[in-house]
Amino acid sequence: MIDKKWETCVKCGLCRSVCPVFREEKKEQYVARGHITLVEEFLKGNIDFSSKKAKEYLGKCLLCTACVEACPNKAETDLAMIFARIKNTQEYGIPFYKRILSLVMKNRKTMDLSAKTVNLLHNILFVQHLETPRESISPRIGSKLIERKRLLLPVVGETFLERYPSHIEGKNGRIAVFPGCGVNYAYREIGDAFIRICKKLNIEVLIPKEQACCGGPLYFSGLIDTPVKLAKKNIDLFNALDVDFVVVIDPTCASTMKFEYERLFSYIEDGEYLEKAKRFSGLVISSEKYLHDHTPLKELLRKTEIKERTVTYHDPCHLGRAQKVKQEPRALLSAISGVKFVEMKDADTCCGNAGSFSVDFRETSLKIGLKKAESIMETDADTVATGCCGCIMQVAEALHIKGRDDIKVKHTLEIIDEALK
Ligand code: SF4
Ligand code: SF4
Incomplete structure (x- = not known):
């Protein structure tokens, strides 16, 4: 059951002024007001999502929530979009490449294996650019999905979760760390920086190796089953730990675990896990907020x-x-x-x-x-x-x-x- 928190929309159009997609496209179907109309018509049975155009309308939203923030009527426009994507996926499935991603993301072993394979093939598959604003790679051969010369994240041979022990001693607070897949598999140096900062501040750090992908990328694409499995795994794992916080380095993972897990379990009407997700949400904190509010880092930086x-x-x-x-x-x-x-x-x-x-x-x-x-x-x-x-x-x-x-x-x-x- 979905709580239709977008129904407060009065179609005033204020969201048009903040939407980055609307600024480029200038078309009503690519802004929150248009998305909500689409969902309303779908619920009345006036349209289905089978056409190529409808799929494009459903996809062309960044879920950046600028419209949610700007809406005077507190319409949860992002929820309307996620709901529409779920319905679309249930009815018509997802693109092939997302199906593969979903299979890979289902468990840590397949993710590790895929990352290691890509890392081994780095020299064959990618050109390395070193003088860009950030170390990046780009594909040697372009494809329909990723064009040649596009700058991408490099994939590391040793992941963040492999590099560090599951327990680092410290005396000032006790946290668990969730790096997120981007930090674990690509920009590991960001995770390395976080661990060095924690060591400097003498914080006790737990790094549970069994942590799963947060499931965010799949959930935001309209999938339910795999994100539910991943969410349950993370909730059970982290709720069982005796820690002050679960510190999350990647903000998309933090936001998924802090807010979207509750929406997910409300949607599938799983009361037991909804309660567990609420407790978990209270533990989740971003690395920046944790360091700023709960450590003397600012004084040290001065x-x-x-x-x-x-x-x-x-x-x-x-x-x-x-x-x-x-x-x-x-x-x-x-x-x-x-x-x-x-x-x-x-x-x-x-x-x-x-x-x-x-x-x-x-x-x-x-x-x-x-x-x-x-x-x-x-x-x-x-x-x-x-x-x-x-x-x-x-x-x-x-x-x-x-x-x-x-x-x-x-x-x-x-x-x-x-x-x-
Ligand atoms: S979502 Fe909010 S800002 Fe946008 S049209 Fe509806 S009421 Fe206005
Ligand atoms: S969430 Fe989507 S509709 Fe809303 S401002 Fe961002 S891109 Fe536009």
């Missing part, structure tokens, strides 16, 4: 110094808007001597990545990304900090296309780690 640099900050949607963590990364970065912090225009506007959106709607995704690059360039910053693997990949590519390989793209944790060294 005594540190790094080579002078100008830093601007891009808010990942799942960190800034979903978790309301906006001020914390800025405060931590600004505390470092040597960092001159400058705000960019529209810092909290989505970068246009949104996972499979950047594959399915490459052109629109890129246009949104290039606008973000322009906002960064206007600040004259030499470094852009952010908090999400998808944003890092997107922003790095957009800056590269603009010819600005000199502007480096870093995770907030990496800059903090550098200062503490």
Whole structure:
């Protein structure tokens, strides 16, 4: 059963002014008001989602929730879109590549195996670019899914979960860490930075090896069964630990586990796991908020110094808007001597990545990304900090296309780690 929390929409159209997709497409069907109309007509039985066009309307939303934040009537427009995608998937299935992804993401072993295979084939499959705003790879041969020259995340040989023991001693608090797949398999250096920061702060860290993918990418595509299995696994695993917090490095995973698990169990009417998901939600916290609110890191950073640099900050949607963590990364970065912090225009506007959106709607995704690059360039910053693997990949590519390989793209944790060294 779905609680239709989008029904408060009065079709005022205010959401059009904040929607990054509408700004590019200028078509009603690509904005929250249009999405809600689509769902209403579907529920009345006036349309089905079988046509190619309908599928495009359902896919062309970043789920950035800018419309939810802007809506004067608190319509949960993102829920309408997720509901429509679930219905569409139940009725007509999902694209082949998402089916494969779903199979791979079902358990840790298949994910590890796939990552290791890709890592082994790196030199055959990819060209390595080192002088881009971030170390990236690009495919040697283009395909319908991923064009040649597209900058992607490199895949590591040794994952974050393999690299560290399941228990690191410490005296100041006790946390469990959930890196997220982007950090575990690709930008592991961000996880390395987080562990070094925890060691410096003498925090006891648990790294449960059995943790599963959060299931977010599948759930946001409209799948239910696999995300439910993954959610149950994570909830049971982490709820059983005696920890202060489950600290999540990737904001999409944090937001999925903190908010979407409850929606998921409400939807399938599983009261037992809904209660468990609520308890789990209270434990989940982003790495930036944890370090800012629950450790003396800010004071420590005031005594540190790094080579002078100008830093601007891009808010990942799942960190800034979903978790309301906006001020914390800025405060931590600004505390470092040597960092001159400058705000960019529209810092909290989505970068246009949104996972499979950047594959399915490459052109629109890129246009949104290039606008973000322009906002960064206007600040004259030499470094852009952010908090999400998808944003890092997107922003790095957009800056590269603009010819600005000199502007480096870093995770907030990496800059903090550098200062503490
Ligand atoms: S979703 Fe909110 S902002 Fe958008 S048309 Fe409906 S009421 Fe207006
Ligand atoms: S979630 Fe973002 S992309 Fe989707 S309709 Fe709302 S503002 Fe537009």
